[in-house]
Amino acid sequence: MPMQTSLKPVVESPNVRYSEETIEADYEYENTRCSKDENGVLKVFPMKTLITFRTQRKVPKLGLMLVGWGGNNGSTVTGAIIANKHQMSWNTKEGVVKANYFGSITQASTVLIGKDYDGKDVYIPMKELLPMVNPNDIILDGWDISGLNLAQAMERARVLDYNLQEKLRPYMEKMKPRAAIYDPDFIAANQDERADNVLQTKDKWEQVTQVRKDIRDFKAK
Incomplete structure (x- = not known):
């Protein structure tokens, strides 16, 4: 049986x-260059380039601002992160389901890193290869043309199981999208009725200025 471990390699x-702040790795990249000489002979020259990768060991704070935060995708992503962060479980017709990141390449897959001295393959979770952000730590914000809070948006989307929605509601009803830019040329006609949370601006430059301010405000949190 292959060996699987959760230890950081x-x-x-x-x-x-390795230092306290960084991990540095040298990698020799091999390539070739080709040219014809004066006699028309094609000559191939092996080339080597030394590349140094530097990774910060301290994982930084990560914020994510979503355009259309109150849509089906935005509310579902938000609910999934909260459910995993709080290790929620809920009842369905198939039984009890626990929140997980199945389907996530970084959180649910493993990587073959070699063999042990018995010749068995050794796998580790991809998320242990290098320091990387835990999705549970992502701070969410964003814009939407609909003024519904994220709990109401989740209910409207009808994606998540009802019992899970009930557990998420106390967290998501506190989240409300920022006013968004509304341009009918880029939004489906059936979205017009829900456009009650739009920027009231004179021109596009004023819209850009407000969006930049939103980003600065979010980064300052």
Whole structure:
């Protein structure tokens, strides 16, 4: 059976260096260059380029602003992150379901990193390869032309199971999208009735200015 481990790997190599702040790795990239000489002979020259990758070991704070936060995708992503963060479980007709990140490449897949001394393959979770953000720590915000809070948007979307919606409601009803730019040329006609949360501006430059202000306000949180 292949070995699977959740331990963070430490590479013992002269090409990899660890410090308290960073991980540095040297990689030799091999390529070729081709040219014809004066006699028309095609000559191929092997080339090597040394590349150094530097990764910060401290995972930074990550914020995500979604355009259309109150839509089906935005409300579902928000609900999924909250459900995982709080390790929620809920009843369905198939039984009890627990929140998980199945389907996520970084959170649910493993990577083959080599073999042990018995010749068995060794796999580790992809999220353990290098320091990376835990989705549960992502801070969400965004814009939407609809003024419904995220709990109401989730209910309107009809994507998540009802019992899960009830558990998410206390968290998501506190979330409300910022006023959004409304341009009928880029929005489906059936969205017109829900457009009650739009920027009241004189021109497009004023819209850009407000969106930039929203981003600055969010980053300052």
